[in-house]
Amino acid sequence: MLELKNVSFGVDGNDGGKEIIRDVSLTLPDDKLVVITGPNGGGKSTLARLIVGIEKPVSGNIYLDGEDITEMSITERAGRGIGYAFQQPVRFKGIEVFDLIRLATGKKISSADACEYLSAVGLCARDYIKREVNSSLSGGELKRIEIATVLAKQPRLAIFDEPEAGIDLWSFGNLIDVFAGMRRKIKGSSILIISHQERILNIADEIIVLKDGRVSAKGSREEILPELINTSVAVGYCNGVKGETADD
Amino acid sequence: MIEMDEIQKRILKEVADLHDVPEGAYNIRANGKSLGRESTENIEIIPRDTGDGLTIRIKPGTKRESVHIPVVLSESGLKETVYNDFYIGEGSDVVIVAGCGIDNCGVQDSQHDGIHRFFVGQGARVKYVEKHYGSGDGRGKRILNPVTEIYMEEGSSAELEMVQIKGVDDTNRVTKAELKAGAGLVVRERLMTHDEQKAISTYSIDLNGEGSNADLVSRSVARGSSYQKFDAVINGNAPCSGHTECDAIIMDRGRILAVPGLKANDVDASLVHEAAIGKIAGDQIIKLMTLGLSEEEAEEQIINGFLK
Ligand SMILES: Nc1ncnc2c1ncn2[C@@H]1O[C@H](COP(=O)(O)OP(=O)(O)O)[C@@H](O)[C@H]1O
Ligand SMILES: [Mg+2]
Numbered sequence: 001m002l003e004l005k006n007v008s009f010g011v012d013g014n015d016g017g018k019e020i021i022r023d024v025s026l027t028l029p030d031d032k033l034v035v036i037t038g039p040n041g042g043g044k045s046t047l048a049r050l051i052v053g054i055e056k057p058v059s060g061n062i063y064l065d066g067e068d069i070t071e072m073s074i075t076e077r078a079g080r081g082i083g084y085a086f087q088q089p090v091r092f093k094g095i096e097v098f099d100l101i102r103l104a105t106g107k108k109i110s111s112a113d114a115c116e117y118l119s120a121v122g123l124c125a126r127d128y129i130k131r132e133v134n135s136s137l138s139g140g141e142l143k144r145i146e147i148a149t150v151l152a153k154q155p156r157l158a159i160f161d162e163p164e165a166g167i168d169l170w171s172f173g174n175l176i177d178v179f180a181g182m183r184r185k186i187k188g189s190s191i192l193i194i195s196h197q198e199r200i201l202n203i204a205d206e207i208i209v210l211k212d213g214r215v216s217a218k219g220s221r222e223e224i225l226p227e228l229i230n231t232s233v234a235v236g237y238c239n240g241v242k243g244e245t246a247d248d
Numbered sequence: 249m250i251e252m253d254e255i256q257k258r259i260l261k262e263v264a265d266l267h268d269v270p271e272g273a274y275n276i277r278a279n280g281k282s283l284g285r286e287s288t289e290n291i292e293i294i295p296r297d298t299g300d301g302l303t304i305r306i307k308p309g310t311k312r313e314s315v316h317i318p319v320v321l322s323e324s325g326l327k328e329t330v331y332n333d334f335y336i337g338e339g340s341d342v343v344i345v346a347g348c349g350i351d352n353c354g355v356q357d358s359q360h361d362g363i364h365r366f367f368v369g370q371g372a373r374v375k376y377v378e379k380h381y382g383s384g385d386g387r388g389k390r391i392l393n394p395v396t397e398i399y400m401e402e403g404s405s406a407e408l409e410m411v412q413i414k415g416v417d418d419t420n421r422v423t424k425a426e427l428k429a430g431a432g433l434v435v436r437e438r439l440m441t442h443d444e445q446k447a448i449s450t451y452s453i454d455l456n457g458e459g460s461n462a463d464l465v466s467r468s469v470a471r472g473s474s475y476q477k478f479d480a481v482i483n484g485n486a487p488c489s490g491h492t493e494c495d496a497i498i499m500d501r502g503r504i505l506a507v508p509g510l511k512a513n514d515v516d517a518s519l520v521h522e523a524a525i526g527k528i529a530g531d532q533i534i535k536l537m538t539l540g541l542s543e544e545e546a547e548e549q550i551i552n553g554f555l556k
Contacts, residue, residue, distance in 0.1 A: 084538045086531075090531045090535040094552075103536060104539045149539065
């Protein structure tokens with residue numbers, strides 16, 4: 001179980017700085033799939049980066065299974081089972097897809113093992129395993145390889161930051177199967193997905209709406225989803241939350 | 249029978265991936281003397297009268313054969329200049345593996361200056377692999393100053409893979425090439441310097457014939473207080489195409505100077521230079537840390553990949 005207690009985060013700037021996350025408290029229970037949604041710039045990725053340890057809160061605490069991890073490094077948190085699929089995956093010159101998957105598993109693996117993870121994200125493993133994770137990969141390919149690295153890591157708490165972006169040639173159904181598969185295979189695992197997509201919101205146990213760095217709504221899917229859809233204009237839910245106009 | 253001690257065997261493995269005596273033509277030079285030499289039907293290795301190098305003749309049309317000429321220095325204080333000339337016959341297709349390893353445990357400097365000239369015949373293909381490696385914890389420096397000259401006839405092609413990853417204190421590499429019509433040159437250089445090391449790599453490539461082309465890519469890492477200079481000039485003297493790229497990572501207090509030089513002396517010469525120097529991207533380290541690696545392990549993986 002992951003708990004955030006009164007977490008705040010901001011950055012210094014010329015114009016006196018900026019508060020990005022404001023006094024956020026929330027709980028991610030085991031065995032649950034939670035979706036964070038909300039307008040662009042609302043602080044979703046920053047919240048993920050705080051949980052992973054890429055950023056440290058200005059105040060407040062983060063607990064994993066009751067242990068205070070606020071001051072822990074990224075590596076220590078990874079060791080305790082936190083995994084993160086970046087919104088914008090990183091490219092590496094010379095590092096091959098196989099290397100990245102192998103590093104994610106943390107052990108010696110065969111190419112057959114690595115292929116399993118690539119197939120799960122709809123990539124023909126044979127074509128990709130020896131490819132460099134460099135600019136020769138399209139955004140969509142890179143995004144799916146990023147998801148495969150998190151699958152390979154088998155985290156107890158997996159965070160996916162807008163995983164639906166760039167799944168052009170792949171279907172939503174497959175992506176949703178990936179999450180279902182993780183829930184089946186990793187006992188007690190929880191999954192946190194940042195998404196605007198109604199089809200992903202539809203598989204959430206719980207939904208959190210983050211707006212201007214604050215939790216503006218949270219609850220079960222049954223409670224939150226109708227609200228989200230009702231408050232959005234006729235153009236549909238997705239445009240509503242993305243365009244920041246939905247609740248204004 | 250070739251007798252080698254353990255140090256020599258180890259160095260040989262580093263520079264030529266050799267555990268034992270190579271197949272095909274070879275000459276193994278250790279501490280200034282030839283330890284063993286073998287010519288084949290198509291590849292003749294002739295020592296120079298002066299004892300300071302070899303003439304290697306590859307018969308026209310020789311296909312899929314290899315020549316190994318590793319050099320090992322394991323005595324402190326040894327300094328030598330060696331001249332090797334390669335005559336690569338028309339239409340042949342061969343691999344040449346050179347390389348020099350110095351193990352210096354003493355206080356005196358050890359130095360090997362290899363001067364290699366390649367005469368690549370019409371339509372011939374050659375791949376040249378050169379690895380440099382230094383080891384030993386003596387105060388004496390390990391110095392390597394290779395000179396490589398390549399003269400390419402019409403329609404010939406050459407691929408040079410030059411690697412110096414570890415342990416060489418001081419290096420001044422000079423590579424010159426002259427290409428006739430339709431000749432193609434590919435160079436892949438991998439360089440890593442650490443501590444107080446210094447490496448200078450200078451290229452001068454003349455594209456003299458119509459349709460000749462050169463592609464030179466250098467990837468390097470400078471760590472510790474080391475210094476590197478990459479100086480690459482391509483002269484386009486005919487309708488030709490040339491590309492040089494210097495892609496470098498600096499760490500610690502490392503310093504790198506990249507000097508691009510393109511000279512177009514023909515209106516149909518097309519020349520491109522790219523250079524990028526910077527530290528390892530922070531998000532690369534962060535990504536690997538989220539997979540469970542420490543910061544140091546992440547850096548090591550990134551550099552390993554980069555220099556592969
Ligand atoms: N390191 C940073 N420095 C300055 N501003 C930042 C930084 N990180 C995020 N922000 C700002 O914080 C806000 C929230 O960003 P982000 O967490 O990426 O939102 P979301 O993922 O919900 O779109 C944005 O206005 C963004 O520009
Ligand atoms: Mg975001």
